[in-house]
Amino acid sequence: MSAGILIDGRTISEQLLGELQIEIRGLAGSGIQPGLAFVRVGEDPASKVYVGRKEKACADLGIVSRTHVLPESTSETHLLRLIDELNADASVHGILVQAPLPPHIRSAVVYSSVVPGKDVDGFHPVNVGKLMLGDRTGFVPCTPAGIQELLVRSDVRLSGAEVVILGRGTIVGKPMAALLCQKDRNANATITLCHSGTRDIKAHCLRADIIIAAMGVPEFLKADMVRPGTVVIDVGVNRINDPAAPKGTRLVGDVDFAAVRQVAGRITPNPGGVGPMTIAMLMKNTVRAAALSA
Numbered sequence: 001m002s003a004g005i006l007i008d009g010r011t012i013s014e015q016l017l018g019e020l021q022i023e024i025r026g027l028a029g030s031g032i033q034p035g036l037a038f039v040r041v042g043e044d045p046a047s048k049v050y051v052g053r054k055e056k057a058c059a060d061l062g063i064v065s066r067t068h069v070l071p072e073s074t075s076e077t078h079l080l081r082l083i084d085e086l087n088a089d090a091s092v093h094g095i096l097v098q099a100p101l102p103p104h105i106r107s108a109v110v111y112s113s114v115v116p117g118k119d120v121d122g123f124h125p126v127n128v129g130k131l132m133l134g135d136r137t138g139f140v141p142c143t144p145a146g147i148q149e150l151l152v153r154s155d156v157r158l159s160g161a162e163v164v165i166l167g168r169g170t171i172v173g174k175p176m177a178a179l180l181c182q183k184d185r186n187a188n189a190t191i192t193l194c195h196s197g198t199r200d201i202k203a204h205c206l207r208a209d210i211i212i213a214a215m216g217v218p219e220f221l222k223a224d225m226v227r228p229g230t231v232v233i234d235v236g237v238n239r240i241n242d243p244a245a246p247k248g249t250r251l252v253g254d255v256d257f258a259a260v261r262q263v264a265g266r267i268t269p270n271p272g273g274v275g276p277m278t279i280a281m282l283m284k285n286t287v288r289a290a291a292l293s294a
Ligand code: GUN
Pocket: 096, 097, 098, 099, 100, 121, 142, 143, 171
């Protein structure tokens, strides 16, 4: 059997960023330069890398970004005070508080404190609610929005498709399910949301037209769980020990890529699949927030 065709997130994200560049030029004509504030708490190495990539995307596009780095020991009160300042700052159109936060800080309280109009992450309860309701005036979380865009721009049919999502996290799994079940031309799919309590994940996966793996378990999805021709989207970023690797560790996704590629119809590489789309959608949400602020 021939190997599955790659869904190239880098190329598709560049298309999207090209479209955004035109919008940003239009906004400049109206005297608006989009501004995005990042807040990072602590020194989690992965968060540093992710925020660094987002900062670079802003710089490349002409979005003004500012990063606020707070120590791991920061109190919740202190963080909420910073968010209040950013909420009130007219040059800041979007606010992104990088997850995960230290355990002594209540994430739900923090994400509820960002005003919904600047919540380019789509984590505020108002935006979560709008997504459930199919109200498009809200902001949709960047990774699920990026995956939908990736599928649509790759001509993968979503309407009527059996989509199996692995993982019920609040950043990917749950909003992904809400997005793809909407009665919308680019959704209208039948969703199965699998998680650690699911009795027979393999049986669900074998029925799927599309599998979205987002549970954070290294190389969980194996070739014998995938029907030939299935579209496979790998959201996972997991660091595993590998004595043969130069650093003693290496990154793998939630999909056993080499084996699953032999069965899948189409598959995202990892890296180079979902990651660049998440960043592109963050830029898109920020440009929209800026345009709506006028
Ligand atoms: N950590 C992992 N993914 C995300 C994301 O999309 N937004 C934020 N704020 N933190 C994250």
